[in-house]
Amino acid sequence: MDGMTSPTTQQAALAARYGAATPPAGPWNATIAGMVEHRSVRGYRPDPLPPGTLETLVAAAQSAATSSNLQTWSVVEVADSAARAVMTEVAGNQQHILECPLFLVFLADVGRNERMGIAEGKPLEGTPFLEAFLVASIDAALAAQNAVVAAESLGLSTVYIGALRNDTQRVAATLGLPPGTAGVFGLCVGYPKAGAEGEVKPRLPQSTILHRGRYDASGETAARAAYDAEMSAFSQRNEMAADTWTARVIARNGTIKALRGRDMLAAALRALGFPLK
Template identity: 55%
Template sequence: MALDDPRTSPDAEALTLRYGAEHPAEIFSNPTIAGLLAHRSVRAYLPDPLAPGTLATLIAAAQSAPSSSNLQLWSVVAVEDAAKRARLAELAGGQRHIAQAPVILLFVADLARARLIARDAGAPDEGFDYLESFTVATIDAALAAQNAVVAAESLGLGTVYIGAMRNQPEAVAELAGLPQGAVVVFGLVVGHPDPAHPAAVKPRLPQSVVLHHETYALDAQREPIARYDETARAFQTTHGQQPVGWRALIITRGRNAAALNGRDRLKAALRALGFALK
C-alpha cells in the first residue's frame, strides 16, 4: 500500500473507539471522515451563547442536504428563550441539557407551507394527506439535521438529538406556534460542551451486522450481536453505567406501549395536528 494511499489510516484508535476490537482493518481517511468517526452525543453544556453567525451557518449546512424532489418539506424553530427551553426539557422527561445549552433547534416536518402554496394558487392539496408526504417531510428533516450536526461539530460545538419531542407533540407544537400540518419530529440541542463532563464515543454494531452483500442475512447476525453486547457492557462499565449490554435496550424498548413514553399515541397526535396519514 502506497504511503500516500488514504487507507494508510492513522485512525486505528478512532475505529477502536467506534467499534471496539471488531473494526474494519482499513478505511479511507480524511478530515471529514475523521470528524464523522469522532461523533459523540453531548449531554453537558456550558451556558455560553453561540457566536454570531453560527445559527445561520448551521441552517445553511442543513439546507444543503438532499431534499426529495426539492420539495423542502421541513422547517426549524430555534428556541433560545430560557423559560421555553426549561419547558421543553420538562416535556422531554427532564432532560437537563435542553435547558443548559443556549439553543435547541426544533426540526419540523412541514406540510403547512406546501398547503399554503397550493391553496393560494387555488390548487388541490389532497396529495399532502397521504403517509408518503409525511414520510418525505420527516426524512427531509432528518437529512437536514444531520448536515447541521456535522457542521456544528466542525466548529467545535456539541450536539444531541432529542427524540422525546415526540412524547407530547401537541404541547411542543403549541410552544413552537406551529400551524396545522406541521409537527416537531425531533429536537437538536447545540452548544459548547462542558469540559468538566466530556462525552464519549459510543461503540456501534460491527459492520458484519449492518452491512449485507446482495441479500439480507438475519440469522448470521446472532454471533456478532452477542460479541457486540460484551463491547457495550464494557463501555457501560467504564462510564459508570449499569452493564446491561445492548440487547437489553432493544428488549426494553419493544416490551410494551408504555416503553414508548407516550409515543404509542403518535398517530392520533399527528392526526390532531393536521396529518391525515391516508
Template identity: 60%
Template sequence: MDALTPATTEAGADRTKSLSRRYGAALPPHGPWNETIAGLLDHRSVRDFLPDPVPPGTLETLIAAAQSAASSSNMQLWSAVTVDDPATRRELARIAGDQKHIEQCPLYICWVADLSRNERLGAAEKTELEALPWLETFTVACVDAALAAQNAVVAAESLGLRTVYIGAMRNDPVRVAELLGLPPRAFVVFGLCVGTGNPATRNEVKPRLAQSTVLHRERYAATAESRDRAAYDSEMAAFSARNDMQATTWSQRVLNRMGPLKSMMGRERIRGALARLGFELR
C-alpha cells in the same frame, strides 16, 4: 516497496484509533480516509454544555448546511424553530422527561416536518395538492427534516461544537406544537441541543454493531447476527461500566426500550396526535 512516511504512518494510526473506538475489536478493513470521515467517526452525544453562547452567525451557518442536504424533489418539506425563552425551554424539558440539557444548552433547535408551507402555496395558487394528505408525503417531510438536521450536526461538530438529538419531543407533539405556535400540518420530529461540551464530563465515542450485522451484500443475511451481538454486548458492557450507564449491554437496552409499552412515554399515541395536528395520513 517505498517505506511509509511518518505522515502516512500517523494517518494510519489515527484511522485505526477512530475505527477501534467505533467498532471495538470488530474493525472493518481500512479504506479511504480524510478529515471529514475522521470527524464523522468522532461523533458522540453530549448532554452537558458550557454556558458559553455559540459564535455569532453559527445558527445561520448551520441552517445553510441543513438547506444543502438532499430534499426529495426539492420540495423542502421542513422548517426549524429555535427556542431561547427559559419558560418554554423548561416546559420542553419537562415534556422530554426532565432532560435538563434542553434548558442548559446555548442553542436549541426544533426540526419540523412541515407540510403547511406547501399547503399555503397551493392555496395561493388555487391548486388542490392531492398528494398532501398521504402517508408518503408525511414520510418524505420527516426524512427531509432528518437529512437537514444531520447536515447541521456535521457542520456543528466541524466547528468544535457538540450536539444531542432530543427524540422525546414526540412524547407530546400537540403540546410542543402549541408552545412553538406551529400551524396545522407541522410536526416536531425531534429537537437538537448545540453548544460547547463541558470538558469535565466524560463523553466517549459509543461503539456500534459490527458491519457484518448491518451491511448486506446482494441479499439480506442475518447469519453473523448472533455472534456479532454477543461480542457487541461484551463491548457495550465495558462501555456502560466506564460511563455509569444503567443498561449494561445493548441487548438489555433494546429489551428495556422496546419491551414494555410504557417505555414509549406516550409516543404510542402519536397517530392520534398527528390527526389533531392536521395530518390525515391516508
C-alpha cells in the same frame, strides 16, 4: 474540513467505534474522521456561540438533499426560557435542553406547501397521505444531520432529543406551529462542560448492518453477543447501568409503557393536520 489523516489515527478512530470488530482501513480524510468520532454530549457550558453560527448551521442544513426539492421541513430556534422549560418537561427533564446555548426543534412541515397550493388555487391532493409525512420527516433528519456535521466541524457538540415526540401536541402549542407541521426531534448545540465530552459509543459490527447482494442474518446472534460485551464494558467505563445492548433494546421497545406516550403518536399527528391516509 479537508486534508488527510494518518492510518494510525484512522485505525484508532475505527477501533473506538467498533471495538474488536474494527473494519479494514479505507479512504479517509478529516471530514470522515469527524463523523466517525461523533459522540452525543449531555452537558453544556453557557458560553454563547459566535455570531452567525445559527445561520451557518441552517445554511448547511438547507444544503442537504431534499425529496424533489419539496423542502418539507422547517426549524425553530427555542430561546425563550419558558418554552425551553416545556421542552425539557416533555423530554423527561433532560437538563441539557436548558443548559445549551442553542436549542433547535426540527419540524416535518407539509403545511407551507399546502398553504402555497391554496394560495395558487390548486390544493395539493397528495399531502394527506403517509408518504408526505414520511418524506417530511426524512427531509428534516437529513437537514439536521448536515447541521450536526457542520457544528462538530466548528468545535461544537450536539445531542438529538427524540423525546419531544412524547407529546407532539404540547410542543406544537408551545411553538405556535400551524396545521401540517410537527416537531420530530430537538437538537442541543454548544460547548461541552468539562468531563461531559463523553466517549465514542460502540456500534454494531458492520457484519450485521452491511449486506452484500442479499440480506443475511445468519451471523447475527454471534455478532450481537460480541456487541453486548462491548456495550457492557462501555457502560461500566461511563458509570452507566451495566446492562447489554440486547437488554436496552428490550427495555426501550418491550412494553407500551416504555414508549412514554409515543404509542399515541399517530393520533397526535392526525390532530396536527397529518391525516396519514
